Amino acid sequence: MKRLSFIISLLISLFFLYFAFKNFNLNETLGYIQRTNFFYILLGTLIFLFSFLLRGMRWKMILMKGEEINLNLAMSNIFIGQMGNNILPWRMGDLWRVIMMKKQGKFPMTSTGAAIGTERLYDGITIVILGVISSSIYSIHMRMVEFLYYFAGGIAAVMLLVFLFFKIFGNKQGEFIRNVLSGISSIRSPLTFSYIMSFTLIIWLIESFSFYFFFLSSGFKLSILQLFFVVFSLNIALLIPAAPASLGTFEYAIVLSGKLFSIPKSASVSLAITIHFMRFLSINIVALFFMVFMGMKVRKEIKEVEEASQAENEIAL
Numbered sequence: 164m165k166r167l168s169f170i171i172s173l174l175i176s177l178f179f180l181y182f183a184f185k186n187f188n189l190n191e192t193l194g195y196i197q198r199t200n201f202f203y204i205l206l207g208t209l210i211f212l213f214s215f216l217l218r219g220m221r222w223k224m225i226l227m228k229g230e231e232i233n234l235n236l237a238m239s240n241i242f243i244g245q246m247g248n249n250i251l252p253w254r255m256g257d258l259w260r261v262i263m264m265k266k267q268g269k270f271p272m273t274s275t276g277a278a279i280g281t282e283r284l285y286d287g288i289t290i291v292i293l294g295v296i297s298s299s300i301y302s303i304h305m306r307m308v309e310f311l312y313y314f315a316g317g318i319a320a321v322m323l324l325v326f327l328f329f330k331i332f333g334n335k336q337g338e339f340i341r342n343v344l345s346g347i348s349s350i351r352s353p354l355t356f357s358y359i360m361s362f363t364l365i366i367w368l369i370e371s372f373s374f375y376f377f378f379l380s381s382g383f384k385l386s387i388l389q390l391f392f393v394v395f396s397l398n399i400a401l402l403i404p405a406a407p408a409s410l411g412t413f414e415y416a417i418v419l420s421g422k423l424f425s426i427p428k429s430a431s432v433s434l435a436i437t438i439h440f441m442r443f444l445s446i447n448i449v450a451l452f453f454m455v456f457m458g459m460k461v462r463k464e465i466k467e468v469e470e471a472s473q474a475e476n477e478i479a480l
Contacts, residue, residue, distance in 0.1 A: 168252060168253060169252055169406075171404075172252050172253065172404055172405055172406045172407075173406050175403060175404065175405045175406070175411065175412075176405040176406035176410040176411035176412070177411065178411065179400075179403075179405065179411035179412050179414065179415040180410070180411040180414060180415075182415060183411065183414040183415040183417075183418045183419075183432070183435065184414070184418075184432060186428065187428050187429055187432045188428070188429045191427070191429035191430075192429040192430075192432045192433050192436075194429075195381055195429055195430045195432075195433035195434075196433045196436070196437065198381070199380050199381055199433065199437060200379070200380045200381075200382075201380065202380075203376040203377070203379045203380035204376070204377065204380045204437060204438075204441055206376045207373045207374065207375070207376035207377040207380070207438075207441075208373070208441045208442070208445050210369060210370075210372055210373040210376065211370060211373040211441075211442060211445065212445055212446075212449065213369060214366050214367075214369040214370040214373065215241055215242060215245070215446070215449075216238060217362070217365065217366045217369065218241045218366060219234065219237040219238035219239075219240070219241045219242075220234065220237065220362075221282070221285075221359060221362050221363065221366065222237045222240060222241055222278075222282065223237040224355075224358075224359055224362070225278050225281055225282055225285075225359065226270070226275075226278050227355075232267070232270075235453075235456075236267065238453065239263075239450075239453035239454075239456075239457060240260050240263055240264065241260075242446060242449045242450040242453055243256075243259060243260070243263065243450045243453060243454060243459075244256040244257060244259055244260035244263075245446050245450065246446055246447045246450035246451070247259040247260075247465075247468065248407070248408070248409075249407055249408040249443055249446060249447060250407050250408070250447070250465075251407055251465065251468065251469075252406065252407055253404060253472075254404075255468055255469070255472055257279055258468055258471060258472055259464070259468045260275065260279060261275045261276055261279070262467060262468060262471060285359060285360060285363040286363060286367075286398075288360065288363075289360070289363045289364050289366075289367050290367065290394070290395055290398045290399075291395075292364075293367060293371070293391040293394055293395050294391070294392070294395035294396075294399075296388070296391055297388045297389070297391035297392040297395060298392070298395075367394065370394060371387075371390040371391055371393070371394045372390070374390050374393050374394065374438075375390055377434065377437075377438045378426075378434060380434075380437070381430050381433060381434055383424070383426055383430070385424065389420075389424055392420065392423070393416075393417070393420045396416045396419065396420055397413065397416040397417065397420075399416070400412040400413065400415055400416035401413065401416075408439070408443050413435065413439050414432070414435040414436070414439060417431060417434055417435035417438065417439075418431040418432060418435055421434065421435075
């Protein structure tokens with residue numbers, strides 16, 4: 164079962180990589196990479212990391228146990244969880260986060276799962292808002308129609324595999340929904356909800372801003388609406404259960420966004436590779452720093468996550 168799930172995710176990634184890199188010019192792409200202004204790449208990466216520091220602060224707010232969790236634990240939970248999503252299949256970084264919090268002794272797995280579900284809800288609402296704003300104000304023309312056509316086609320092509328995914332991990336979907344509802348019920352104050360929503364909006368505005376410098380590194384200046392659209396389309400693509408680090412789906416979203424903005428295919432491929440690599444590398448470096456600081460052993464932790472995932476799968480089946 165574990166091998167089958169990995170094969171499915173790998174096939175999904177290969178599918179999107181094929182269409183992302185289809186008909187690109189290797190020499191032109193290498194030329195764009197060589198001409199990349201890595202000062203802007205570094206600046207975009209630092210802004211991206213800063214948005215994750217804010218995510219750590221929000222995580223502490225969502226848990227609503229400020230007296231029981233320090234900021235270092237909240238930050239490490241966010242970064243290590245994201246590293247887990249980068250190197251483990253099926254976004255097992257979220258399960259890693261649950262296990263980490265359970266080890267603290269004050270956070271049952273169900274409550275942490277509910278908090279992660281709530282976190283996803285805040286992000287989802289904000290992403291949809293950014294998508295609506297960018298799509299409604301951005302002029303609709305043939306390139307937009309073409310973009311949506313290819314994007315919808317790519318998603319439709321993997322629907323059968325996604326269906327199989329839910330068959331394999333049957334009860335997880337219902338459990339996830341229950342966790343989200345549980346998390347929402349724990350936030351009964353409209354003031355608290357509004358505060359965290361506003362904080363989430365700031366997080367995504369900052370992450371959107373990081374893409375301004377990423378694209379500027381190759382000489383392309385995007386408007387704020389274009390930045391919103393990149394973030395929106397990217398997060399839609401990342402919902403697809405691909406290989407670790409969203410390999411393929413990430414590149415597909417960046418390349419198609421570039422097509423929409425009349426950016427040459429080779430430049431878009433160059434940006435997709437560079438941005439993905441820097442985000443992957445920076446998150447993992449910071450996460451490893453936290454693990455060393457907390458005395459955690461990478462292999463031991465990953466083994467625990469895999470065993471917990473296997474046990475959960477057996478229960479679901």
